[in-house]
Amino acid sequence: MLDNLRNLVRYRGLIQSLVVRDLKARYRGSFLGFFWSFVNPLMLLLIYNWVFTYLLENRSKDTQPYAVFMFTALLPWTWFQSSLNEATGSLISGGNLIKKVLFPAEVLPIVTVLGNMVHFVLGLPILAAFMVWYRVVPDWPQLPWFLVIVAVQLVFTTSLALILSALAVHFRDVKDLVSNLLTFWFFATPIIYWYADERFEGYKFYFDLNPFSHLAISYQEVLFFQGGFGHWKWLLAMGGGSVLLFLGAYWVFDRLRDSFAEAV
Amino acid sequence: MSSPAIELVDVSKIYRRYGGRQFSTLKSALLSGDLARKLKPEETFQALKNVSFSVPKGCTYGVVGRNGSGKSTALKLVAGITKPTSGTVTVDGRISALIELGAGFHPEISGRENVFINGIMLGLSKREIEQRFDQIVEFAELTEFIDAPVKTYSSGMYMRLGFAVAIHVDPDVLLVDEVLAVGDEGFTHKCLDKFGEFRRRGKTILLVTHSLGLVERFCDEAVWLDGGEKKAEGDPKRVVGVYVTDVSKQEETFLAATDAKARDEAGGAGQPEPEKPAAPDAIPENMNAAGEGRWGSGGVQITSVEFLDAAGAPTQVVQSGESLRVALGVRASTPVKDFVFGFGIFTADGVWVYGTNTDIEQYVSDHLEGEATVNLLLESLDLVEGTYKLDVAVHKRDGGPYDYHRLLHTFRVKSRIKDAGVYRPKHSWTFSDGVKFKAPE
Numbered sequence: 001m002l003d004n005l006r007n008l009v010r011y012r013g014l015i016q017s018l019v020v021r022d023l024k025a026r027y028r029g030s031f032l033g034f035f036w037s038f039v040n041p042l043m044l045l046l047i048y049n050w051v052f053t054y055l056l057e058n059r060s061k062d063t064q065p066y067a068v069f070m071f072t073a074l075l076p077w078t079w080f081q082s083s084l085n086e087a088t089g090s091l092i093s094g095g096n097l098i099k100k101v102l103f104p105a106e107v108l109p110i111v112t113v114l115g116n117m118v119h120f121v122l123g124l125p126i127l128a129a130f131m132v133w134y135r136v137v138p139d140w141p142q143l144p145w146f147l148v149i150v151a152v153q154l155v156f157t158t159s160l161a162l163i164l165s166a167l168a169v170h171f172r173d174v175k176d177l178v179s180n181l182l183t184f185w186f187f188a189t190p191i192i193y194w195y196a197d198e199r200f201e202g203y204k205f206y207f208d209l210n211p212f213s214h215l216a217i218s219y220q221e222v223l224f225f226q227g228g229f230g231h232w233k234w235l236l237a238m239g240g241g242s243v244l245l246f247l248g249a250y251w252v253f254d255r256l257r258d259s260f261a262e263a264v
Numbered sequence: 265m266s267s268p269a270i271e272l273v274d275v276s277k278i279y280r281r282y283g284g285r286q287f288s289t290l291k292s293a294l295l296s297g298d299l300a301r302k303l304k305p306e307e308t309f310q311a312l313k314n315v316s317f318s319v320p321k322g323c324t325y326g327v328v329g330r331n332g333s334g335k336s337t338a339l340k341l342v343a344g345i346t347k348p349t350s351g352t353v354t355v356d357g358r359i360s361a362l363i364e365l366g367a368g369f370h371p372e373i374s375g376r377e378n379v380f381i382n383g384i385m386l387g388l389s390k391r392e393i394e395q396r397f398d399q400i401v402e403f404a405e406l407t408e409f410i411d412a413p414v415k416t417y418s419s420g421m422y423m424r425l426g427f428a429v430a431i432h433v434d435p436d437v438l439l440v441d442e443v444l445a446v447g448d449e450g451f452t453h454k455c456l457d458k459f460g461e462f463r464r465r466g467k468t469i470l471l472v473t474h475s476l477g478l479v480e481r482f483c484d485e486a487v488w489l490d491g492g493e494k495k496a497e498g499d500p501k502r503v504v505g506v507y508v509t510d511v512s513k514q515e516e517t518f519l520a521a522t523d524a525k526a527r528d529e530a531g532g533a534g535q536p537e538p539e540k541p542a543a544p545d546a547i548p549e550n551m552n553a554a555g556e557g558r559w560g561s562g563g564v565q566i567t568s569v570e571f572l573d574a575a576g577a578p579t580q581v582v583q584s585g586e587s588l589r590v591a592l593g594v595r596a597s598t599p600v601k602d603f604v605f606g607f608g609i610f611t612a613d614g615v616w617v618y619g620t621n622t623d624i625e626q627y628v629s630d631h632l633e634g635e636a637t638v639n640l641l642l643e644s645l646d647l648v649e650g651t652y653k654l655d656v657a658v659h660k661r662d663g664g665p666y667d668y669h670r671l672l673h674t675f676r677v678k679s680r681i682k683d684a685g686v687y688r689p690k691h692s693w694t695f696s697d698g699v700k701f702k703a704p705e
Contacts, residue, residue, distance in 0.1 A: 013384055013389065013390065014384045014385060017380065017381050017384050017390075018381065021370055021373060021377065021381055024372075024373055024377070025370050025372040025373050028372040028373065028413070029372065096364070096367050096368075097367055097368050097385075098345075099345065099364075100345070100363050100364030100367040101345070101361070101363070101364065101367050101368060101385060101386075102343055102344050102345055102359070102361065103368070103385060258346070258347045261340075261345050261346045262279065262280070262346060
């Protein structure tokens with residue numbers, strides 16, 4: 001397993017070129033091309049903003065301007081959600097490679113996570129533009145934490161992607177299970193609402209259990225709220241947990257690896 | 265000699281026969297690492313059974329066998345794509361597998377980008393690909409189209425590009441699975457030249473193919489796999505020889521079975537049924553245009569048709585130029601005075617090769633009664649390779665049939681010379697001074 005992990009470093013050239021390929025291929029032949037990477041998050045933001053600012057008016061004073069509040073955690077969630085949805089099927093759709101070429105299978109789920117990360121990064125200027133528009137100032141001294149949060153999310157997402165993609169090869173149900181679970185997970189995470197709102201007093205325990213809520217809260221505290229980053233302990237704990245999870249996930253993946261070529 | 269480049273020791277590979285759940289529980293799957301729960305024998309398919317062979321460095325090694333004999337499985341094991349169920353596979357050196365050409369191509373992006381990504385997948389660095397890029401494109405003959413998306417390529421172009429990338433990986437061990445059919449003649453020659461270059465540079469090639477000529481001409485050693493087992497190994501000419509013999513034996517059994525079926529359908533010429541002559545087909549109006557079948561009044565019956573080789577053994581596969589005897593068992597329940605025996609040979613697609621009968625050849629019939637045998641000896645069957653159908657008949661001089669077997673009997677002519685046409689006249693070449701040929705290899 002350690003040897004294979006070391007190989008993963010060797011594959012970085014391959015991973016890099018596959019990410020670039022997927023991004024290029026994604027918009028090849030479409031009229032707006034790469035512009036879609038900006039349009040997609042913008043549309044997402046506008047729709048959610050319209051629903052929660054006008055249709056279901058959000059009166060909580062703490063989360064104003066609501067568009068920016070919601071978007072600080074929604075953008076990372078989109079990265080998380082599409083990564084897992086795509087990664088789950090990545091080994092199955094890449095079956096041709098696994099069956100016919102000597103190909104490191106773990107590259108496939110990792111490439112989907114990284115590809116979606118690029119979209120996440122391309123969505124950041126949209127977030128920045130909205131912050132400027134609504135005159136929201138980020139918590140400047142805490143801003144370097146942003147990179148840590150992204151790193152933790154990357155490790156966490158990759159771990160889940162590895163496990164899910166490997167399981168989906170043997171249990172095709174995983175794909176549907178995951179997409180439904182993610183919908184539930186989205187609403188169970190304080191993304192479109194504020195976790196400290198007094199109405200959610202009784203749910204605090206569940207928020208603490210939910211790994212993504214720590215990421216969401218961290219993003220919100222660093223980018224949206226003033227007054228320090230009080231959640232950093234949780235974030236670091238989750239970072240440590242994610243590294244362990246990654247090792248475990250890689251172990252599972254490595255164990256199942258030999259069966260892929262036959263079961264895909 | 266140093267250690268072998270490829271070595272398989274007692275390798276077996278068992279596949280599951282059909283899908284469905286494979287784990288008893290996920291936990292046991294993870295903990296044991298032994299993924300398949302114990303499967304019942306009828307749920308599994310053993311693609312390789314205790315196969316061992318080793319390929320020395322610099323050797324070109326051929327693998328022959330029927331479809332489903334385990335050739336491709338062996339290749340996949342050597343390539344490391346799948347793991348053996350038991351036994352060990354060791355490979356020394358960098359491998360490039362020409363198994364599925366262009367497997368990693370993405371249809372939406374250009375040939376140029378695909379070359380880079382495919383090359384990286386096969387283990388090249390970016391700089392190595394840059395150095396070889398022009399060679400690759402030139403080899404694939406795609407200079408004009410290299411910047412077009414791969415989805416616009418024809419299948420030939422696609423394969424050529426895949427082949428070109430794979431061959432330029434510059435491996436120590438090259439695995440080739442029946443990919444020489446990817447291009448036109450010219451491209452195939454180029455591929456063979458490239459293989460030749462590999463050999464000269466002392467690289468190892470493992471070649472899986474149905475092209476036996478290629479194995480004989482090209483390989484230093486060969487192995488024949490059948491039903492997952494090693495049947496023969498060693499000198500390619502000998503291995504191909506035993507393989508071909510086995511194939512023709514099987515074909516013979518197959519032909520016999522098909523013929524028996526055809527005769528059954530046409531009214532059981534195999535088994536004599538004197539009391540109840542099987543209902544013959546209606547006599548067709550134009551006999552020459554009629555399809556296979558059997559008809560006639562039944563006054564004389566052909567009860568059996570047998571093909572015998574020179575040694576008198578029943579056969580249905582004959583080497584071109586050898587003799588073939590056709591033995592007809594006939595029976596006339598009442599004495600008959602007016603009878604003619606005839607036969608005709610047709611190719612499988614219905615071209616009439618030859619036809620004659622005893623009347624044409626001036627035999628005047630006198631008396632036929634009871635059981636008798638009619639022997640027809642074709643002293644030298646000078647036909648090119650192929651499947652031929654035989655008509656046999658006994659009829660009156662005016663053509664009224666007693667028993668007419670139309671295209672019911674099949675035999676096969678084999679030949680090592682792949683000449684064209686139908687008939688091979690006995691021939692030889694002589695040359696005056698000034699015409700020179702190279703001595704055969």
